[in-house]
Amino acid sequence: MFAYLTKRLIALCLSLAIASLVIFLVVEVAPGDPASYMLGINAQPDTIAALRSELGLDVPKHQRYLNWVGGMLVGDFGTSYTYRSPVSDMVADRLWISLPLAIMALCLSTIIAIPAGVLAASRRGKMADAGVMTATQLGVAIPNFWFAMLLVALFAIKLRWFPSGGFPGWDNPVKALIALTLPAVALALPQAAILTRVMRSSLIDILGEDFMRTARAKGLTRRQALWRHGLRNALIPVLTIIGLQFSFLLAGAIIIEQVFYLPGLGRLVFQSISQRDLIVVESVVMLLVFAVITVNFIVDLTYALADPRLRRSA
Amino acid sequence: MKRTTTETQPLLEIDTLSASIHSKTLLDQISIQISAGEIVALTGESGSGKSMTALAVMGLLPNQVDVDGGIRMDGQDLLTLSETEMCDIRGRDIGMVFQEPMTALNPVRTIGDQVAETIRVHTKASRSDALARAAEVLTRVGLPQDRFPLGRYPHELSGGQRQRVVIAMAIALRPRLLIADEPTTALDVTTQAQILDLLRDLSQTEGMAVMMITHDLAVVSDMADKIAVMKSGEIVEQAPTRQLFANMTHPYTRDLFEASRHQANMPDPIKAPALLQVQSVSCDYPLPRPHPFAKRPAFRAVRDVSFELQEGERVGLVGESGCGKSTLTRAILGLSETTTGTILFDGTPVFSHGHPNPDVQRQVQVVFQDPYGSFNPRHRVRRLITEPFHLLPNPPTGAARDSAIAKALSDVGLSPEDADKFPHAFSGGQRQRLAIARALIIRPKLIVFDEAVSALDVRVRAQILDLMAGLCRQYGLAYLFISHDLSVVRSITDRVLVMQRGEIVEQGATEQIFQSPTHTYTQSLIAAAPQLPELGDPNAA
C-alpha cells in the first residue's frame, strides 16, 4: 500500500510539473505582447518597457516560469494584466460558482446512473433494459449546451420555474442553488448517460463471473448475489469513469456558463483571452488541470480501498 | 463406516431427466441414484452433458433451457419447487464445488466472510457465530486459523487453498449432497490428490453423498462407489465401480478406458551425437519494485539447469505449475535470453547478440497447448502452416510450396484440400494436427511439445500421441515433451527430467524413473498421480 501510494504520488507531481511546463510554453508562443496590447498602439516605448518590468515580463523566460510556478506553490498566482488585481482573488470568486456546479452535476449524474445501470443490467434483454439503453443512446448524442438551451426555453422562459441565467450570489443560498439547478442538470444528464452504460456493462461482466455462480450455489437469491457480490466489484471500473468525468464536467462547465451567463471560471477564461490577459488564462487552466489530476489521484486511492488485490501488490 | 446398505430410499434420484435448448437436446433421459455416504462419478468427454446434469440438480440452468423428468431429493421433486424454495435448498441441503478455484471466489471479500455467508443466508446465526463456525469449517478442510486467518483475501491463497475455501463454503451447513464439478482439473497432481482425499474423507465421516463430475476416469477409479459414463447427453453405461472396470459393456466406455492409458508405440531410440545442449542455464524474472527507488528484484525461475538431448531422442520435462518449465522452454526456443549459461543446438548458440539464431530456429519447432489460440483466426491454413518458411533463405514458391503444404497436411492425417479453410472449421484435435503440420513443414530436427495434448479429450489425445509416434519413426525427429502430466510422458519418452522450483531434481530413463524414483519429489508426483486399475482386476475400486 505504501509503495503504491508513493508511486502514485510521484506520478502526480511529475504530471503537474509537465502540465505546468506545457501550459507555460503554449501561452509563451502566443503572438502579441501584453504590455503593448494594454497600452494601445500609441504608447511610448519607454512606458511599454516600464510596464513590462512592472509585470515581470522583462526577465528571461525560464526565470519567469520559475517565478510563476514558485508563486503558485505559495498561493500567489500573479497579478492580472488588465485589472491589476491578484489573480488568486479573481479565481477564488469565480471558483465559488464553477466548483459547486461541477460537484452538483457529478452527484446528480452518479445518483441517476448507478441505479439506472443496475436496473438495466439486472433486467438484461427485457423492456426496462431496452428503455434505459435507448435513453442513454439519446443522452450520449445530445450536446450539453443545446440541452441547456432547451431547458432554458422550457423551464425558464415558458414555465418560469427557474431563472434563465445570471447568478444572485451566495448571500441567499436557496436562490443561488436554484440558479445553479438548470446548469447542473444540463451538465449532468449527458454524463449520466455515459456512466449508466459503463455501470451496466461492468455489472453484466461481473454477473458472468464464476464467483457469482458460487454465490448462487450457496443459496443466495439472484438479487442477494447482485447486491452482495456484484455491485462492489462492478463499481471498480465505474469509479475510474467518475474520476474522468470530473474533467469533462469542469470543461463542460466552461461552456455551460456561457449559456447561463454565469460568472464562473469559464467566463473568466473567455474574458481574459479576449483581453490577452494571459497570466489569468495560464493560471486558470493550470488550476483546472491541477483539480483533474488530483481527483484522478483520489480515485486511484479509492480504487485501492475497493480492491484488496491492489493493497499489497503493485 | 461405509454407506448404509440397508437404506432403500436413495437420497437423490434423477429420473429420466431430459433437457433441451431451442429444441436441441442437451440431456436425454438421464437416470442416476445417489444414497447417503455414496460417491457417484459422472464421467465423459467435454460436451457430454456432465456439468449440465449438475446444474440441473442445483436448479441453476439458464432460463432458456427446457427441463423434463424428475430430480427427487428425499422424495421431493426439485423441479417443481419455486425459485425461493430452491434458494433455501442450495447451500443448505446441496453444496457445490466448481472447477476453477482461481475465479470461484469473490476477489474483494475475505474468505471468512464468504464462508460465513453460507451460514448467514440460511440460519439466523449472528455474524460472530457464523464467523466462528466458518473458522471451524476452514480448519476442517485443512486451512487452520493460525496460518489462514478469516481475514485473508482469495488472492493471497494458492489454487489448492482456494479450492479448500470453496469446499468449506459448500459444506459449512453439512449438506447431505455435495456436487463437485471437475474439482481438481485445474490443480497440480499433488494438490489434486490432497483435495480428493479431503472429499473422500468428508463423504465418509459426514455421511455426505457426493456427485463427482470429471473427465478423468483415473481420478474416480479408486474413489467412486459408482460410475456413470456419459456421451452426448446420454448415460451409456452405469455400474458400481468395480463391476464397471471388470466388465465394460458399452464400447464407448471401453474406448475411453483404452484411450486413458494409451501407450503410443515409439520406435527405438537411435544413439547419436548431442543435438541440444543446455549448459548450467539460469533465468531470472524481473519483479515489481517494492518501492519506487528500490533496485528491481528478480525471481530466479530456472536455476542452473543442465541437460542434453540426442538426435532422435524423446525427452520429457515434467513439473507442476510454476516450476520454471515454461521459462526454460522459452529460452530453448530462443524467445528469451538466459541470465547465465548457454543453450547450444548442434554446437551453435540458440540466442546470441540479443537475437535468436535463425539457423537454429529452423531446426527447432514448437507445438503449443491451446488448439484454439495457436492460430491467427484471420488466416487460412495455407498461410498458417507455411509461416516457418520465413526462416528459410529461399522459401519454396509456386508448385513446390503447394506440394510442401499438401505433404505436411497429409503427414498429419489431414487432406490437402484443407489448405483453403480457416482454423475455426477444425475441431480441437484437428487443430493440434495443423499445429504439428506447421512445425513439420520445414523439416526440423527437434519439435518441442509444450503441453500439446493437455487440453484434449482422452480419445483425441490417444490419436495425437499415435501420430507423434508415427512421425518420429518416419522422420527420425527428436522430441522435447513438456508436461505437467507424468502419465502422458511415460508412453512417449525415452528419458524424463523432473523439475521442481527451477531445478532438475531427477533425470533418467523413463521406465527406470517410474519403477524406482529416487528423489522424494518424484516419488510424491508418481504416488499422487491417479492410476487406472487393470482391466478385470478384482481388486479395483
Added chain:
Amino acid sequence: MNRNLIVGLVLTCLFIAAACVSFVWTPENTESMNISARLQPPDAVNWLGTDHFGRDLLSMVMVGARTSIAVALVAVGIGMGFGVPLGLAAAAAQGGMLDELISRLNDLIFAFPSLVIAILITAVFGAGAINAIIAIGVFNIPVFARLSRGAALSLWQREFILAARTAGKSATRISVEHILPNIANLLIVQGTIQFSLGILAEAGLSYVGLGAQPPLPSWGRMLADAQTMVSLAPHVAIVPGMAIVLMVLGLNLLGDGLRDALDPRLQVRRA
C-alpha cells in the same frame, strides 16, 4: 439482421451525402441574406425555415455538416495515425523503456481536461477549423494508443504470436501481419465513437466562437446565434441541434452495430 447497424449506417450516410451534395448544390445560397424573410418557420419553400438573416436553414445544415464531418474525421485520422503505431510499439516493447515512456505520456494527456486545453490552444493560436482539428486530434492519440496497446498486449500472449516468433518474424512484422488485423475491429468501432465525440467537441468549440469562423457555417455557431431567439423562433435552435443529435446518434449506433457484426465470437457461430 442488425438493426443498430442499419439505422446507424442510414443516418451516417445521409449526413455524409448531404455534406457532399452541398459542394455542388444547396436549396439556397448560404451567403445571401434576405432580412425580410428572417426567422420564418418551416414551410414549402424553406423546408426547415430560415434564420435571423433569412438564410435557408436546410442549406446551412448541409454546409455545416461539411465542417463538422471534416473536423471530426481528420481528428480521428490524427488520433489513429499517431496513436495506433505508438500503441503497437509500446505493446511490442512489452514492459521495456519505450512501453513505460509511451504509457506515462498517455496517462499524462489523459489527465488533461481535453476541452479546456482545446480552448487554450484555439485561444492562443487563434480560432479556426484547423486549430480545432489539432486540438481535438491530439486528444484522440492517447485513446487509440491505449486501446491498441491493451488489445495488442493480450494478443502478444497468445500462442499464435509465439508461433510467429519461433518462425523468426520480427516484432514489427508480427505487429503488422498478426496484431493489426486482429485489432482492426476494435479500432473501427472506437473510430466511430471518436468520430461522434469529435462532432460534439467541434460543435462545443464553435458554439463558444473558437471553431470554424464566419462565413463558413457550422452547427455550433448556428446554435450560438439562435440562443437569443429561442423564444421567438424555436426552430432556429432545434434544427441545428437535431442535426448534431442525429449525426452523433447515427455514428454511435453504427459503432454498436459494427461491434456486434464484427465480433469474432458471433462470426464463428455463423460460419
